[in-house]
Amino acid sequence: xxxAQVADQVHGNGAGEPLxxxxxxxxxxxxxxxTTLVRDIDLTIGARQYVAITGPSGSGKSSLLYLLGLxxxxxxxxxxxxxxATAHMSEAERAQIRLSMLGFIFQFxxxxxxxSALENVTLPMKALGELTPEAMRERGNTLLASLGxxxxxxxxxxxxxxxQRQRVAVARALANDPPVILADEPTGSLDSKSSEQVFQxxxxxxxxxxxxxxxxxxxxxxxxxxxxxxxxxxxxxxSDESGKL
Amino acid sequence: xxxxxxIALTHVRYRVRQTLVAVAGVATGVGFxxxxxALMEGxxxxxxxxxxxxxxxxxxxxxRRQAPLQPAEAIFDAVEIHGLTPEERRRxxxxxxxxxxxLEAWVPGAVAPATKTQALIRYASRDLAASVQGIDPHxxxxxxxxxxxxxxxxxxxxxxxxxxxxxxxxxxxxIGARIGSNIxxxxxxxxxxxxxxxxxxxxxxxxxxxxTAYVMLKTAQILAKxxxxxxxxxxxxxxxxxxxxxxQRIERETGYKSVSWQEAHEDLLSAFVVRNIIMYTVVxxxxxxxxxxxxxxxxxxxxEKTRDIxxxxxxxxxxxxxxxxxVLEALVIGxxxxxAGWLLGYALTRALGTIEIKNPMIDATRLPLVYSMLxxxxxxxxxxxxxxxxxxxxxxxxxxxxxxxxxxGAT
Numbered sequence: 318x319x320x321a322q323v324a325d326q327v328h329g330n331g332a333g334e335p336l337x338x339x340x341x342x343x344x345x346x347x348x349x350x351x352t353t354l355v356r357d358i359d360l361t362i363g364a365r366q367y368v369a370i371t372g373p374s375g376s377g378k379s380s381l382l383y384l385l386g387l388x389x390x391x392x393x394x395x396x397x398x399x400x401x402a403t404a405h406m407s408e409a410e411r412a413q414i415r416l417s418m419l420g421f422i423f424q425f426x427x428x429x430x431x432x433s434a435l436e437n438v439t440l441p442m443k444a445l446g447e448l449t450p451e452a453m454r455e456r457g458n459t460l461l462a463s464l465g466x467x468x469x470x471x472x473x474x475x476x477x478x479x480x481q482r483q484r485v486a487v488a489r490a491l492a493n494d495p496p497v498i499l500a501d502e503p504t505g506s507l508d509s510k511s512s513e514q515v516f517q518x519x520x521x522x523x524x525x526x527x528x529x530x531x532x533x534x535x536x537x538x539x540x541x542x543x544x545x546x547x548x549x550x551x552x553x554x555x556s557d558e559s560g561k562l
Numbered sequence: 563x564x565x566x567x568x569i570a571l572t573h574v575r576y577r578v579r580q581t582l583v584a585v586a587g588v589a590t591g592v593g594f595x596x597x598x599x600a601l602m603e604g605x606x607x608x609x610x611x612x613x614x615x616x617x618x619x620x621x622x623x624x625x626r627r628q629a630p631l632q633p634a635e636a637i638f639d640a641v642e643i644h645g646l647t648p649e650e651r652r653r654x655x656x657x658x659x660x661x662x663x664x665l666e667a668w669v670p671g672a673v674a675p676a677t678k679t680q681a682l683i684r685y686a687s688r689d690l691a692a693s694v695q696g697i698d699p700h701x702x703x704x705x706x707x708x709x710x711x712x713x714x715x716x717x718x719x720x721x722x723x724x725x726x727x728x729x730x731x732x733x734x735x736x737i738g739a740r741i742g743s744n745i746x747x748x749x750x751x752x753x754x755x756x757x758x759x760x761x762x763x764x765x766x767x768x769x770x771x772x773x774t775a776y777v778m779l780k781t782a783q784i785l786a787k788x789x790x791x792x793x794x795x796x797x798x799x800x801x802x803x804x805x806x807x808x809x810q811r812i813e814r815e816t817g818y819k820s821v822s823w824q825e826a827h828e829d830l831l832s833a834f835v836v837r838n839i840i841m842y843t844v845v846x847x848x849x850x851x852x853x854x855x856x857x858x859x860x861x862x863x864x865x866e867k868t869r870d871i872x873x874x875x876x877x878x879x880x881x882x883x884x885x886x887x888x889v890l891e892a893l894v895i896g897x898x899x900x901x902a903g904w905l906l907g908y909a910l911t912r913a914l915g916t917i918e919i920k921n922p923m924i925d926a927t928r929l930p931l932v933y934s935m936l937x938x939x940x941x942x943x944x945x946x947x948x949x950x951x952x953x954x955x956x957x958x959x960x961x962x963x964x965x966x967x968x969x970x971g972a973t
Contacts, residue, residue: 379970383966383969388876388966389966409880409881412878412880413878414878415876415877423873423969427869429873429874436568440874441877443565444565444877444878444879445878446565489877501969
């Protein structure tokens with residue numbers, strides 16, 4: 318199956334269709350004393366879902382997110398993206414899926430400091446190489462404008478506030494219009510006002526743009542307002558409930 | 563712009579100080595290697611030119627490579643003969659005029675006869691052994707630079723007096739002779755000649771200037787006590803570098819030992835090989851040190867950029883693309899460094915060219931320098947090659963960063 322076919326299949330999915338499937342996923346860090354990060358995770362995430370992964374520190378939330386985002390490889394089990402097995406993919410194939418189908422937002426914005434907000438946003442587009450430079454600039458400006466950053470497109474990250482940087486990171490995650498956004502503590506480093514702003518932006522991505530957002534969060538209030546909450550403890554899922562509380 | 567180029571140029575641009583240090587390292591390496599090559603090759607070319615100018619390109623002598631067989635040996639080749647008195651042979655090249663005519667027919671250059679004999683030069687109670695060479699003043703300027711090496715008098719001055727003689731400047735200094743001095747020339751055969759100094763020459767080669775004198779061909783034949791003796795035929799070829807092959811052909815055709823200037827100075831020329839090895843080793847070492855600077859800078863950048871590399875990889879940038887970014891950065895440093903090095907090298911070479919070397923013994927002269935595109939090309943190529951290698955290893959390491967390890971550490 319080609320990337321385009323995979324993308325078509327993903328974009329064509331209706332609500333509830335599995336975009337990400339984790340089957341008996343275990344990740345053990347090797348070492349003198351091997352550390353189990355996640356254990357026997359079975360999970361299915363469909364389209365248009367706003368999913369929270371919560372749990373105490375060290376419960377394996379971020380590790381699970383990295384496994385779902387193909388940034389890490391499971392020691393056992395398998396992650397499927399839109400039905401496509403990833404266990405035996407090459408690094409280049411996994412990179413291609415991350416580029417076209419997954420968008421990442423990290424706790425610390427992780428923008429490239431030498432580049433402007435617009436250049437940071439167009440970076441994944443350039444890596445994918447499907448648009449002309451003009452189209453990339455136009456799409457980048459549109460994304461920044463939709464997140465209230467129209468006047469900050471040419472500023473470098475050090476000229477932006479924490480909230481603005483995180484919104485640029487959201488715009489970058491949306492650069493290639495991926496169906497899935499994976500966010501690791503997206504509001505963890507923000508004040509309450511900026512946190513709420515980012516939460517709403519992610520909410521809108523699901524409600525208005527049909528994206529699936531999987532966010533690791535410590536904030537239980539925020540988790541309660543999301544569509545689904547997966548609670549981890551010691552690397553295992555202890556609770557998985559849907560519906561806003 | 564291509565993403566890889568975009569990121570690489572941005573990294574280089576935003577680290578102006580570090581980039582300039584690396585560029586300065588490469589430029590210094592390239593610049594000094596150009597200067598060294600210009601100096602070394604310049605001095606070598608100057609020395610070679612002096613060698614070529616001081617002597618004929620080819621000297622055909624009345625010797626043979628192997629001693630000719632004695633008549634008895636030629637007849638009884640299966641018999642070992644002892645106690646024979648060797649046959650005395652008449653000295654000199656047989657039929658020199660005919661040989662010269664045949665050489666003039668094909669040799670790309672000029673031919674001149676000479677009679678060479680060893681003699682003691684006496685003046686004011688001072689004796690000095692010298693090689694007295696009989697020349698044809700008309701033909702000689704075509705085969706040697708003697709005419710241009712004259713410091714006082716001319717070759718035509720040999721016609722001015724009976725038994726006129728031209729001395730090397732150092733020889734004249736040693737015996738205290740001047741133009742007009744009457745000196746005595748005595749050979750080992752007992753021939754004695756009173757000669758008048760009519761000219762002084764300086765070839766620049768010390769050994770020649772202090773032990774050579776020129777007289778008319780006929781005068782030398784009188785000294786050698788052999789009428790019509792020609793024991794050297796001197797050849798000057800249009801391309802001095804072709805002298806060796808021409809000499810080989812002359813030897814094949816005439817049977818007489820024919821020595822090119824390369825063969826005559828084989829020891830000196832082989833010393834150049836050693837000198838060149840030393841030069842290229844030093845130049846290589848300079849460029850190697852410069853490449854350490856590039857390696858250091860690229861390593862520093864990749865180390866500082868580890869988090870960014872992890873982020874780029876997490877976004878979907880491939881290992882090869884990350885590797886290309888940093889190799890390109892090293893190449894950018896290499897290219898700018900090479901260009902700056904060209905300018906530096908050219909400026910330094912020009913500056914060295916203005917230095918005047920003054921010596922009471924010789925005319926004021928400047929450092930011999932050679933401007934060669936090859937030096938610039940090789941230095942730039944070496945700089946780019948070393949930059950490429952210096953950039954590749956840190957780039958490879960950087961591209962293998964496992965994003966999760968870095969992101970986990972950062973969060």
